[in-house]
Amino acid sequence: MKRTTGKDRSITSTWRPATQAIRAGTWRSEQNETSEALFLTSGYSYESAEIAEARFRGEDAGMTYSRLQNPTVAMLEERIALLDGAEACRVQASGMAAMTAALLCQLSAGDHVVAGRAAFGSCRWLVDQLLPRFGVTSTTIDARDNAQWEAAIRPNTKVFFFETPANPTMDIVDLAFVCGLAKKHGITSVVDNAFCTAALQRPIEFGADVVAYSATKLMDGQGRVLAGAVVGTADFINNVLLPFQRNTGPNLSPFNAWVVLKGMETLDLRARRQSENALAVGHFLEGRVPRISHPGLPSHPQHNLAMQQMDACGPIFSFEVEDRKQAFILLDALKLIDISNNIGDARSLMCHNASTTHYSVSAEARAEMGVSEGMLRINVGLEDPHDVIADLDQALTKAGL
Ligand SMILES: *Cc1c(COP(=O)(O)O)cnc(C)c1O
Secondary structure: OOOOOHHHHHHHHHHHHHHHHOOOOOOEEEOOOOOOOOOOOOOOOOOOOHHHHHHOOOOOOOOOOOOOOOHHHHHHHHHHHHHHOOOEEEEOOOOOHHHHHHHHHHOOOOEEEEOOOOOHHHHHHHHHHHHHHHOOOOEEEEOOOOHHHHHHHOOOEEEEEOOOOOOOOOOOHHHHHHHHHHHHHHOEEEEEEOOOOOOOOOOHHHOOOOOEEOOOOOOOOOOOOEEEEEEOOHHHHHHHHHHHHHOOOOOOOOHHHHHHHHHHOOHHHHHHHHHHHHHHHHEEEEOOOEEOOOOOOOOOOOOOHHHHHOOOOEEEEHHHHHOHHHHHHHHHHHOOEEEEEOOOOOOEEEHHHOOOOOOOHHHHHHHHOOOOOOEEEOOOOOHHHHHHHHHHHHHHHOOOO
C-alpha cells in the first residue's frame, strides 16, 4: 500500500468537505487504482517471524487481522472522521452495533445515563432493557427541554445519549446547550446523527464528544448494506472504544465498507437534493394533513433551532393522519413510494412507525414520546418530487384527505 495524499491529514484536513468526501482516506496499492481497492481478507501474512512479532508489539505499522485492521475499512474510517471534523473514527457492522459499542465501551455497573425519550426503537431498547441488566440506570426525558437535561443529572451520570432530529417525531435537541452542559459536568455526550450525517449537521462543532451513526441510511444512501460508525477524539476512540471493539468484534465487513465508501462520494449531493425534495413534499402536505413535523417548515416549533444546527432539513420527516386505519389506507394506496421502514435511501419510502420501527416500544412509551397511531414517516428520495407529490395526492384522496 502506498500513502497517497489522501492518507495525509496535514493535506486532507485543508480540503473542503466535497473534496474530502471523494478523496480523503484513500490508499493506493502498487496498481495505482483510482477507485479504492476492496481488501476481502481476514488475515495477513508476514515476511518473517520477527516481523510478525514486531507487528503484534505495535512496532511495525502493518496489519495483523481484519478484526483489528483492514485497509478498505481504514479508508472509510478516515473519510468519515474528516467529514465530521473528528480526530478518529471506527466503523461497525450496523448502526445498532455502533450505538451499543459507543455506550457499552464506556459504561460500568453503577453508572447513570440520561437519554432523549423520543428515539429509534432499538436505541430505546438499549437504554430501557439492556443497560439495566448490567447495573446501569437511566432517566429518559423530553430532550427538547434544556431544563430537563439539567434536572436529570446525578453524581453518577456518565453519558447523555440522544438523536437530533429524533426518529420519527423530528424533535430537535439544542446541541450547543446540551453538549456544553455535559462538558461542564464531566459527562460524555453521545449524539446519534443518523438523520443528517456530516453533510447536513456536524455535532462536534457544537461540542459533542462522540457522534454515532447508522451508515446504513444516508451514507450508503442506496439501501444496499448495513453499516455503523462512531467518531470522537483519538483518546476516546483508541483507548475507550477500540479495546471494546477489538475484543468483542462488531466489525464492518470490508465489502460493506467499500460500498459505503462509494456512497460517501455522492453523500453531499444526495443529502442536499433530497432535502430540497423533502421540503417541496412538506410544502405540499402542509394544510392537507392534520399535523406535520418537518424541521424545514416554519410550522415546526423548533424550526429556528433546527436551521441553526442543520445546513438543510434532511430527507426525512413525519406527519399525522387521524388513526392507524387511515394511515394504512394511505400506505396501501401508494403506487410509487414504497412501504418500507428504511430511510436515507435514494428511493422515497414511507412507513407507519407505531406498527413497525416502534413496535417493540410499549404503547405507553410511544404515547409519551409522541409516536401516535396516525403517525407516518417519509423518506423523500431522489425521484422527481412532482411524481412523489402526485403519488401522495392520489393516496391522500383515497384516504379521504
Ligand atoms: C436506523 C437507525 C439506527 C439503527 O441503525 P441500523 O444500521 O439499522 O442498525 C439507529 N438510530 C437511528 C436514528 C436510526 O435511524
